[in-house]
Amino acid sequence: MTFNKLGIIGLAVVLVSGCAAQRELAEGGFDYLEVEDRGQLTFPDDLEARQQRAQFQIPPLSDQQRGGSLGEAVSVRSPAQVLSLAPGSRVDEATRESRIAFDAVEGISDLPSWVWDAVEEVVAETGAQIIERDSERLIVTAPYRIEQYSQRRGGFFSLFSRERIRFSSEQALRIEMQAASHRRSAALDVTATDIRWLRNGQAVSRENVPVMLQRDLEVGFLNQVSQRLARSYEGERLQAAQLGIDLRRGENADANAAFIIDSSFTVAWALMPGVFERAGFAIDDLNQSEGTYYTSYEPGGKRSIFRRLAFWSRAQEGDLPLDRGTEVVFTVDERDGVTYIVAQIDDEPVSAEQLDAWFPVFARAFRDSDD
Structure with a gap:
């Protein structure tokens, strides 16, 4: 591709972006502004005029309407x-x-x-x-x-x-x-x-x-x-809801190890971001309709690319027996007023032994999430 072609494409992109910045304004031709008002239609004396239907009658403009915005000044929002x-x-x-x-x-x-x-x-x-x-x-x-x-x-x-x-x-x-x-x-x-x-x-x-x-x-x-x-x-x-909620360990209906809270999905879904942050997880994505949080274990927060390249600097260690960057998917599901939170690593549910090791950290994060 030649330099001229690149220049034309670049100019086109700039022009399009300029148009997008004025989305609120009318665009196109405004020839209607030049149309003269010819007044009321008149008929010869020997010609019988049919009565116009009301829906086809053009009402006269008021002074306020005549002085209003026209053409490019009209907002199209x-x-x-x-x-x-x-x-x-x-x-x-x-x-x-x-x-x-x-x-x-x-x-x-x-x-x-x-x-x-x-x-x-x-x-x-x-x-x-x-x-x-x-x-x-x-x-x-x-x-x-x-x-x-x-x-x-x-x-x-x-x-x-x-x-x-x-x-x-x-x-x-x-x-x-x-x-x-x-x-x-x-x-x-x-x-x-x-x-x-x-x-x-x-x-x-x-x-x-x-x-x-x-x-x-x-x-x-x-x-x-x-x-x-x-x-x-x-x-x-x-x-108010959190004051009466305790986190406990158990199993869901599929016999997977789970954290359990006696509350609705809505409350649990809203609580979990704060819990994840205090437990050392960063939320990479989420899908509320499926009740899914996609997280990675990043104690102390995600490191910038420069901090990752600084191999001589010791990375902050977390409280969980997980490697930094481990991707964990948490699924939140409510059954009969009880919410179950299941963790998965590499599409496999975390075992009961692993979840037991995590429990003290999550219980502390859960208690502190209302601060």
Whole structure:
């Protein structure tokens, strides 16, 4: 392959990557922007005009629509959706408002307080100044900025330049919560106001503001709250469940030696990464649908290539009678509320004698995994 061909291919790759960076923007021809508005269709007096069907009538554009984004300024992203990530949360798909509702779930004694604490934490992370506050009812922020994305400048010479155009938004948020008197349900609404779209720190004209920006800002905040509540709830459940769990040795239904815990698959699956780390294993891959962790024995963590070449440096020894780098597959399986964890080396289940030797290390790692 000649140098010219290599250059052409390289240039094509750069151009394609440049297009990928602007996936949010419309592409193609925009000849429709040059079409003149010819007004209403008129008929000669001697010609009988049939009544148009409603579905074929083109409604007139409002002034707001005429001043909206056109051509390359039109975002082609799908509208942002409020996600019901938190337990007990629900979204009314029929409404266009940015709202999420919550119902009480097991383990949450005061739902409004739980939700509002998450709201306060997310607002604090934005760094926005709060100019109005009513506990568990209202928060209004002063305008603050969010860095949205950046893209390379257009033109041939920009292909070889690292200079990028940075886009950000400036907005204020009004967050309102309505809670029932029995405190077992609540609804959270968010409204973004005073919105500006900034290009390298300078506000752009209204027609260049992304069409769905307000919706994106509102939904983004709600989803952050929902995600925080989900993490908080699962973390507390996991910690509470672990307090009453003990690890023991036994056999599974196939008579293979196994570690056993009296808990569900969900709890066991979430606990094991911490247990593996403390026992000296590194997770190389996993498949939750099959309940499988693919690990290698790496006490002290995996060594870089330079540390491996340093033969004069003694490798950290682990507590298990295993060679560093030994690949071990752990299978997690639940039967009747009891979870069995079987280890395999070279597709063969670890023997009862081997697992007995491992047990003190895993029992200690299991006890310490809630720290």
